[in-house]
Amino acid sequence: MARVRTKDLLDTFDLELISGEEGINRPIVTSDLSRPGIELAGYFEYYPSERVQLLGTTEMSFFETLSPAERVNRMNDLCRDLTPCIIITRGYEIPDELIEASERESVPVMRSNSKTTRLFSHLTNFLESKLAPTTAVHGVLVDIYGVGVMITGKSGVGKSETALELVKRGHRLVADDCVEIRQEDQDTLVGNAPELIEHLLEIRGLGIINVMTLFGAGAVRSNKKISLVINLELWEKNKQYDRVGLDEEVIKIIDTNVTRLTVPVRPGRNLAVIIEVASMNFRLKKMGVNAAEQFSDRLNNTISRGHEDL
Incomplete structure (x- = not known):
C-alpha cells in the first residue's frame, strides 16, 4: 500500500485541484521533484515522469513562446501514466492544453499561490519524511x-x-x-x-x-x-x-x-x-x-x- 498519495499533497499544502480528479489517489514513490524546463523545450529522453512536476515562472513564460501545436504536444507528453501530479505555482492561469491532457490521462493538476522555490523546499521535506526508510x-x-x-x-x-x-x-x-x-x-x-x-x-x-x-x-x-x-x-x-x-x-x-x-x-x-x-x-x-x-x-x-x- 502506498504511503503517500497525491491527495496527501492536496490536503497538506492547501492546493487547488483544477483537473484530473480521477487520479487523485495516484501513489508518489520518490521524494525527488522535477521542474520540466528542458522537457517543455522538447527533450523527453530522460523525462522523470514518476516525480511530482512543478511549473513556475520560468516554465510558464517559456510555454507562452511555443506555437499552438507545440503547446498541445508538450502537455500531452508531460501527462504520463506514472506522473503523480502537476503543480502550477504563483497562482498562474492553467493552460487549456494542460487541462485537456490531464483530464484525458487522469493526471491531477493543482495550483498553489506559493513561490516555486519555497513550495519545492516544503514538498521535498514533506516527501523525504514520509518516504524515508x-x-x-x-x-x-x-x-x-x-x-x-x-x-x-x-x-x-x-x-x-x-x-x-x-x-x-x-x-x-x-x-x-x-x-x-x-x-x-x-x-x-x-x-x-x-x-x-x-x-x-x-x-x-x-x-x-x-x-x-x-x-x-x-x-x-x-x-x-x-x-x-x-x-x-x-x-x-x-x-x-x-x-x-x-x-x-x-x-x-x-x-x-x-x-x-x-x-x-x-x-x-x-x-x-x-x-x-x-x-x-x-x-x-x-x-x-x-x-x-x-x-x-x-x-x-x-x-x-x-x-x-x-
Missing part, C-alpha cells in the same frame, strides 16, 4: 542532555524503570516499548513513538502512566535524532565487560551505524546515573575529549619513562 525497535528513547539515547534490552531488564528515573532527573521521554525509526539522511536516524502509546510509560506493578500529565510538557518530546544505543543485559559473572572504553561498538540500524554501549545490570547499580554519564561522555568524545584515550596515553608515557629509568 523505516523500522521499529523494541526499546526506550530518551533525550538526555540533547543526546538521543535509545535503551534496548530483553523484556523485564529495567528499560522503562530507568527511563522513569531519567525523566525524574529532568530528561525527556520520546518513546517507550516501541521506537519507530526513520532514516531521514544517510547518517541521520530519527525516532518517535507510535501515536497509540505517545507519552506513555509501562511500569510493572503500576501499569500505564502518562508522563506528560505527571511531569509536564517539558518531560516529553515528539521525536529525536538517535545518536547512542545503550543495551542493558543481566550481569554474567564469567563475561568480560569493557572497563576502559577504547573499543567502540556500533550497531547498524537500516543503513546507519550508531555507537552502542553494553551496560550490565545487577542489584545496586544506578542505571539512570550510568546512562546519564554515558551521554555526557559521548558528547565530550564528539567534542574531541576522550578520557579513555587520555588515560591510555598517560599509561604509555608512564611505562616508557619506567623503561628509560632502568
